[in-house]
Amino acid sequence: MKVTFLGGAGEYGRSSFLLEYSQGTVMVDCGVMKKDVPMKEKYPLLRQRDARKIDAVFVTHSHEDHTLALPWLSRLGYRGPVFATGQTIKQTKRYISSWRKNQRNIPYSPADERRLAFVKLPDYRTNEWLRFNDHLTFKYGRSGHTAGSVWFAFHADSQTVFFSGDCSLESTLLSYEWPKIQQVDLAVMDGAYGDFDADQAELLGEAAAAVAVAASSGEQVLFQVPSVGKSQELLAACAKQHIPLYADSGVSKGCEELAESPDWLNGEDTRTFFRRIARPGSPVTKVQKPSDVQPGSAGFFTAETLLAHKERLTGKNVHLFSAGPEDEELKNFACQASIPYTKFKLKVHPGLRENQRLVSMLRPVRTVFTHGTPENVQRLIGKMPGCSEYVACSCGDTVDVKADLGEKQALRGKSK
Numbered sequence: 001m002k003v004t005f006l007g008g009a010g011e012y013g014r015s016s017f018l019l020e021y022s023q024g025t026v027m028v029d030c031g032v033m034k035k036d037v038p039m040k041e042k043y044p045l046l047r048q049r050d051a052r053k054i055d056a057v058f059v060t061h062s063h064e065d066h067t068l069a070l071p072w073l074s075r076l077g078y079r080g081p082v083f084a085t086g087q088t089i090k091q092t093k094r095y096i097s098s099w100r101k102n103q104r105n106i107p108y109s110p111a112d113e114r115r116l117a118f119v120k121l122p123d124y125r126t127n128e129w130l131r132f133n134d135h136l137t138f139k140y141g142r143s144g145h146t147a148g149s150v151w152f153a154f155h156a157d158s159q160t161v162f163f164s165g166d167c168s169l170e171s172t173l174l175s176y177e178w179p180k181i182q183q184v185d186l187a188v189m190d191g192a193y194g195d196f197d198a199d200q201a202e203l204l205g206e207a208a209a210a211v212a213v214a215a216s217s218g219e220q221v222l223f224q225v226p227s228v229g230k231s232q233e234l235l236a237a238c239a240k241q242h243i244p245l246y247a248d249s250g251v252s253k254g255c256e257e258l259a260e261s262p263d264w265l266n267g268e269d270t271r272t273f274f275r276r277i278a279r280p281g282s283p284v285t286k287v288q289k290p291s292d293v294q295p296g297s298a299g300f301f302t303a304e305t306l307l308a309h310k311e312r313l314t315g316k317n318v319h320l321f322s323a324g325p326e327d328e329e330l331k332n333f334a335c336q337a338s339i340p341y342t343k344f345k346l347k348v349h350p351g352l353r354e355n356q357r358l359v360s361m362l363r364p365v366r367t368v369f370t371h372g373t374p375e376n377v378q379r380l381i382g383k384m385p386g387c388s389e390y391v392a393c394s395c396g397d398t399v400d401v402k403a404d405l406g407e408k409q410a411l412r413g414k415s416k
Contacts, residue, residue, distance in 0.1 A: 001159045001401040003186060006044040007031065008370045010394040013065045015371060016044035017163065017188060018054075021156035023135040027057045028152060028163045028188075030073050031065040032099075035328070039105065043069050045396055051076035056132065058140075059084035060165030061149035062091035062228065068099050074115045075108035081119040087148025087261055089118045091228055094250070102304055121150070123263060127180045129155070141177035143167040145348055146229045147257060147264045149174075153181055159401050162187045162362060166371065168347055169354040170200040173233040175266050184364040186401045187388070191369030192349035194376030195383050200347045204237040207344040211298050211321065212241035219319040219340075221298040222290050224306055224330060228254035230323050230348045231300055235284060236273055244297035245284045248305045252277075252286040290318075303327035313339060352383055363387045368399060 001021045007014030013033035019026050033042045051073050059067055059082060070082060070092070084092065096113055100106060126141045135157075140150040145166040152163045162184045169176045214221050225231035227250030235255065238245060247255065258264070259278035262271045277284050289309045293299035295317060306313075306320075310333050313320075319340045322331070326343060334341040349371070350358065359367060367388040369377045374392065381390045391399060 001157050001161060001185075002398050003161060003188065003368075003401065004398040005368075005370065005393050005395055006046055006050075007033075007069075007395055008065075009368070009397060010374050010377070010392075012192060012371060012373065014042070014044050014069065015066050016046070016069065017370075018050065019154060019161060021136060021154075023156070024055045024133065025053050026132075026136070026154070027054050027073075029060055029066040029165075030057060030069045031063070032068040034064055034325070039107065043072055043107070046073065046076060048076045051078040054078055054080060056080050057082045058138070058152050059088055059092065060143065060152065060163065061146050062088045062095055063146070063166070063226070064095055064099065066166070067092045068095060070116055071096060071108045071113045074112040079115070079117070081117050083119050083121055085123065085148040085150060086120045087146075087257060087264070088150075089120060090257065091146070091148065091254075092118075094227070094253070098250075098304070123261075126150070126177055139179075139181075141179055142175050142264060144169060144171040144174045144176035147174065147232075147254075147261045151179060153179060153184070159185045161185060161401060162364065164189045164350075164358065166190050166192070166348065167350055167354075167358075168200070169350060169357065170347060171233065171266065172201055172204060173236060173266060173270060174264055179362065181362065184362045185366065186399060187359065187362055187364035187367045189355060189358070189367055189369050190349050191355070191372040191377045191380050193347070193351055194372055195352045195379040196345075197352040198345070198347070203344070203346050204233065207234065207321075207323065207346060208237040208241050210342065210344070211238050212243055214319045214321075215241075215243045215296050215298055218295050219317050220290075220293050220295050221319050221321060222293065222306060222313070223298060223300045224303050224320065224322045224327060225251060225300050226325075227251055227302050228257075230346050232258055232274070233348075234323060234346070235300060236270060238298055239273060239283055244294060246287045246293045246297060246299035247284050248287060248299075248301045250302050250305070251300045252284065255284065303330050306330055307333070313337065352380065355380065356383070356385055359388055360385050365389065366391055366399070366401075368393050
């Protein structure tokens with residue numbers, strides 16, 4: 001077995017991993033780089049011959065940097081199944097539609113999008129080895145990043161490879177399901193935060209308190225968030241501050257889907273809150289534009305919605321907040337328009353202690369951290385337990401799962 005990093009190694013974005021074993025090839029995730037970069041850096045390092053030899057794609061979750069190159073993969077000739085949870089499939093289709101509306105020079109057509117053959121993974125089969133074919137088995141479990149997000153493990157050729165996906169073991173909103181795996185030969189892990197270490201509940205409390213203070217002073221609080229993920233966790237935290245809450249259609253849709261997926265949520269209080277959002281008398285009012293948010297209230301919007309109405313933000317008592325990932329265009333606009341802008345650090349990826357716990361439990365022979373800059377990954381490796389050999393990779397590198405343990409560099413070459 002070997003894993004080739006077609007994106008996401010040594011960088012934050014376009015996560016795409018090719019897993020080859022003696023009898024076939026599968027891919028885990030197929031995302032884009034969201035920031036403004038040349039086309040060759042925006043999409044994974046895929047070739048037509050790669051696309052045509054892949055037997056299946058397994059998607060950890062719906063976010064753009066893990067899914068939005070799927071239509072391009074279809075354009076290159078991929079015709080196999082795309083396995084994901086039902087929640088991830090619904091969210092991914094929305095992201096694909098939004099990406100088409102908001103991007104220029106997309107290298108594929110709507111027909112390529114329609115050819116994607118999504119296959120739903122059942123929620124009740126988690127942490128159970130399932131047979132893909134006579135040579136490969138796999139299992140998955142909740143990863144705590146979004147509703148529907150999962151980790152994957154694959155077993156073939158007497159070897160096991162684990163992909164953490166984006167994960168959060170400390171989410172106050174979503175549950176994490178510990179992998180039941182006896183031996184891991186290679187773990188591909190989420191290293192987005194490097195060695196950052198903080199308690200998620202404390203970070204959320206600080207953000208919610210700051211929103212309450214700004215709202216109590218009569219400011220119109222506008223929070224830039226993704227449509228699913230930390231937006232819903234923030235909403236639940238801010239609801240405890242007893243201030244009026246608003247959300248755009250994308251964030252509201254994410255809330256309603258959580259109400260339909262109570263098994264993914266942590267605790268009965270959280271389940272009750274999202275059930276209320278989906279019913280009349282909701283504690284969160286759905287709005288179309290930021291100007292609908294009343295002074296002394298907080299509104300939750302995607303960056304696209306805020307930018308589409310940015311001219312109406314000037315000259316008002318507005319305070320922009322961001323929980324990340326920050327939108328540089330929105331941030332620059334706020335600076336130029338002298339609009340107060342506050343960035344909060346919230347965790348939807350594992351901090352140092354979470355990665356230490358996960359590696360200590362899995363005890364992989366070899367570990368590769370992705371989704372982070374080389375500097376962040378090196379700081380993280382320096383503080384990890386000694387039960388694994390850590391390999392720093394870049395895009396295009398291939399790791400041979402069965403390489404000798406004494407090798408310090410586990411790279412078999414570069415993908416062209």
